[in-house]
Amino acid sequence: xxxxxxxxxxxxxxxxxxxxxxxxxxxxxxxxxxxxxxxxxxxxxxxxxxxxxxxxxxxxxxxxxxxxxxxxxxxxxxxxxxxxxxxxxxxxxxxxxxxxxxxxxxxxxxxxxxxxxxxxxxxxxxxxxxxxxxxxxxxxxxxxxxxxxxxxxxxxxxxxxxxxxxxxxxxxxxxxxxxxxxxxxxxxxxxxxxxxxxxxxxxxxxxxxxxxxxxxxxxxxxxxxxxxxxxxxxxxxxxxxxxxxxxxxxxxxxxxxxxxx
Amino acid sequence: xxxxxxxxxxxxxxxxxxxxxxxxxxxxxxxxxxxxxxxxxxxxxxxxxxxxxxxxxxxxxxxxxxxxxxxxxxxxxxxxxxxxxxxxxxxxxxxxxxxxxxxxxxxxxxxxxxxxxxxxxxxxxxxxxxxxxxxxxxxxxxxxxxxxxxxxxxxxxxxxxxxxxxxxxxxxxxxxxxxxxxxxxxxxxxxxxxxxxxxxxxxxxxxxxxxxxxxxxxxxxxxxxxxxxxxxxxxxxxxxxxxxxxxxxxxxxxxxxxxxxxxxxxxxxxxxx
Ligand SMILES: Nc1ncnc2c1ncn2[C@@H]1O[C@H](COP(=O)(O)OP(=O)(O)O)[C@@H](O)[C@H]1O
Ligand SMILES: [Mg+2]
Numbered sequence: 048x049x050x051x052x053x054x055x056x057x058x059x060x061x062x063x064x065x066x067x068x069x070x071x072x073x074x075x076x077x078x079x080x081x082x083x084x085x086x087x088x089x090x091x092x093x094x095x096x097x098x099x100x101x102x103x104x105x106x107x108x109x110x111x112x113x114x115x116x117x118x119x120x121x122x123x124x125x126x127x128x129x130x131x132x133x134x135x136x137x138x139x140x141x142x143x144x145x146x147x148x149x150x151x152x153x154x155x156x157x158x159x160x161x162x163x164x165x166x167x168x169x170x171x172x173x174x175x176x177x178x179x180x181x182x183x184x185x186x187x188x189x190x191x192x193x194x195x196x197x198x199x200x201x202x203x204x205x206x207x208x209x210x211x212x213x214x215x216x217x218x219x220x221x222x223x224x225x226x227x228x229x230x231x232x233x234x235x236x237x238x239x240x241x242x243x244x245x246x247x248x249x250x251x252x253x254x255x256x257x258x259x260x261x262x263x264x265x266x267x268x269x270x271x272x273x274x275x276x277x278x279x280x281x282x283x284x285x286x287x288x289x290x291x292x293x294x295x296x297x298x299x300x301x302x303x304x305x306x307x308x
Numbered sequence: 309x310x311x312x313x314x315x316x317x318x319x320x321x322x323x324x325x326x327x328x329x330x331x332x333x334x335x336x337x338x339x340x341x342x343x344x345x346x347x348x349x350x351x352x353x354x355x356x357x358x359x360x361x362x363x364x365x366x367x368x369x370x371x372x373x374x375x376x377x378x379x380x381x382x383x384x385x386x387x388x389x390x391x392x393x394x395x396x397x398x399x400x401x402x403x404x405x406x407x408x409x410x411x412x413x414x415x416x417x418x419x420x421x422x423x424x425x426x427x428x429x430x431x432x433x434x435x436x437x438x439x440x441x442x443x444x445x446x447x448x449x450x451x452x453x454x455x456x457x458x459x460x461x462x463x464x465x466x467x468x469x470x471x472x473x474x475x476x477x478x479x480x481x482x483x484x485x486x487x488x489x490x491x492x493x494x495x496x497x498x499x500x501x502x503x504x505x506x507x508x509x510x511x512x513x514x515x516x517x518x519x520x521x522x523x524x525x526x527x528x529x530x531x532x533x534x535x536x537x538x539x540x541x542x543x544x545x546x547x548x549x550x551x552x553x554x555x556x557x558x559x560x561x562x563x564x565x566x567x568x569x570x571x572x573x574x575x576x577x578x579x580x581x
Contacts (some may be wrong), residue, residue, distance in 0.1 A: 120479045197409040201378055206401045206478065208427045220414045270546070297458045 087267040094117075095271040102256075107275050109252040110149030110241050113169055114279060117176020118237040122230055124177060125184025132185075133192040134214070146185065154178050154240075158247035172252070179240040180233035188231030191222025224298060227291040233288050238280040253279075324351035325514050326375060326482065331384035332539075333370055337548075344370045344540040347384070350533055350542060352516055354481075357508060359517045359532045361571065362552075363579060367540030368518040369445035369486050374517060376402050376484045383442035388482075394501040401428055403475030403483040403513070407490045409467040411459040418455040421446055421474045428478045438477070448507060472504070476511060485517045489524070498556055501527055505554065522571045526564060527554060534571060536578035543578045546571060 069089045076088040084093065096103065106165075128146065140273045157178060161171035195218060203213055245254025253272045261267035320581055333345040344367040352358045359367045373379040375386050375399040388396035401424075403489045411420045421442035426433065446455060449469040459467055475483060477581045489497045501524060508515055519525050550563055558564055 140356065142567070196408070196410055198406045198408045199412075201373070202404055202410055202424075203427070204378055205376055205397070205404045206399055206424050206427045212427055212430070216426070217412070220412070223414075297460070299413075299460050 073237045084266045087270055092270045093265045097269050106251055106253050106256045111279055113172040113241040117173040117240060117286045118180050118234060121177040121180030122233055123183050125181035126188055128183045129188030132189055148180050155243050160242050162248040172241050175244040176237045176240035179236040183232035184229035187225045188222055191225025192218045224294055230287050234283045235280055323354055325354040327351040327387040329385050331374055331381045331428045334382045341431055346539040346541050352514060355512055356530045357528055359529040361519060361532050362535030363537050364520055366535045366537050372484050372486050372518050403480035405471050405475050405485045405488045407487040409471040410469055411467055413459050417457050417470055418442060420470055421477055424474055426476045442477045445476045449473050450495060465492055465500060476505055483513045483515045484556040487518055522568055526567045534574040544574050568581055
């Protein structure tokens with residue numbers, strides 16, 4: 048079976064369920080006569096999304112930038128921290144405990160502070176995304192970098208490999224699957240960070256759109272914002288997964304079968 | 309049969325390449341101490357195939373790690389032609405093969421076999437030459453058709469063949485093998501034993517081989533050192549006089565059967581302490 052066919056075969060059942068639910072929703076809204084501001088119909092939401100003159104795409108673009116920039120910077124920060132912690136006992140003893148401690152702070156409370164510090168633009172949102180996204184990358188990368196096969200350690204010592212050779216040839220490639228697990232978690236947190244950052248204060252973006260639509264009982268627009276946020280999250284997660292498949296072709300892919308199937 | 313080998317068979321040791329001189333090893337972990345090796349002395353003549361035979365936990369791996377410069381003994385010294393082994397390996401590393409082939413799953417077979425060359429020859433890196441040499445050994449090990457395979461696509465025996473090719477690709481004068489075939493089934497193990505002997509004959513490398521299989525030690529070696537259980541001591545040095553080249557059916561000859569009986573007797577004595 049070709050790849051494309053397989054992807055489609057996997058996508059059809061959930062797609063069918065979604066379509067069925069949407070149809071049921073549409074029918075229920077028409078029959079129940081709920082006012083639109085309580086429960087808009089999927090068709091209305093779709094029209095709002097595709098409506099050419101709406102500001103919708105501007106808002107989407109703002110949130111997308113915050114998410115992507117924050118995600119990339121957060122991932123790089125996370126990876127750098129992990130390497131520093133693994134390479135330097137001093138950093139491991141001094142900074143690592145602080146990072147773990149910092150993780151127990153609910154990061155969302157930082158959003159209003161960042162507004163005061165960094166203004167109203169994209170920067171405070173990106174900072175919040177960075178703060179949310181780096182941690183899972185750091186933790187998973189540290190795990191990958193330090194879980195080395197002891198036989199391999201012996202082998203490399205037997206040829207007097209340098210610290211950098213061990214890092215570059217063995218530890219980093221070995222940790223790539225772990226890093227990607229961290230990146231996937233970070234990708235979903237990034238979208239949350241961008242939206243919450245906008246809720247703390249913004250004049251654009253999907254979080255702003257959702258909040259202001261709610262205040263004005265523009266429920267159709269609000270729902271279209273929710274849909275767009277979900278799509279950004281899904282696409283980012285999918286992009287990270289595809290990058291992983293592309294960069295790590297050597298990985299053993301385990302087909303998970305249903306125990307009774 | 310080489311002259312050195314005939315002399316060895318006659319019990320005369322020619323130039324010692326490796327000299328293990330009164331090596332003892334004690335591990336300390338908190339208050340617990342493990343006395344792993346006690347006053348081990350032995351010599352490995354150039355070009356010979358030496359085995360260390362002993363029960364599990366008697367310190368074979370520890371001794372091999374000390375010989376290979378991976379571990380410093382608490383007492384004694386290992387010499388390589390009069391030079392402390394720690395210095396010698398920095399100029400020219402030994403080859404190592406462990407029970408776990410420890411291949412890199414993200415590298416294909418050929419790239420796995422060049423790994424150690426990249427490190428050993430970092431200052432005079434010549435990619436074409438490294439690839440050519442790795443290829444040569446992989447082909448000798450019967451892996452010519454699998455150069456582009458990933459390790460996960462190989463059987464256990466094939467992975468161990470890659471590990472051997474990788475070790476030999478740095479042209480070591482000494483190959484240290486720690487139960488390299490211990491995890492393999494008997495049929496695969498026989499094949500690898502045969503191929504190892506062929507390779508040894510072609511390269512002239514000196515081999516120190518750790519095993520807890522009496523048959524394997526007897527089949528492969530010029531000399532078998534039998535070790536006792538904790539603390540590990542050398543109980544006996546048993547020269548193997550079975551002529552080479554050896555085929556698998558040599559194991560049915562009276563000489564071989566006799567040797568196996570002798571080694572087993574020694575091992576039993578060593579277990580009683
Ligand atoms: N790094 C270590 N720290 C503490 N004890 C060790 C260490 N390495 C080996 N030992 C102990 O030394 C003894 C010999 O181990 P080993 O050399 O692995 O034996 P063998 O290879 O013959 O099975 C064992 O009792 C083992 O527990
Ligand atoms: Mg061992």
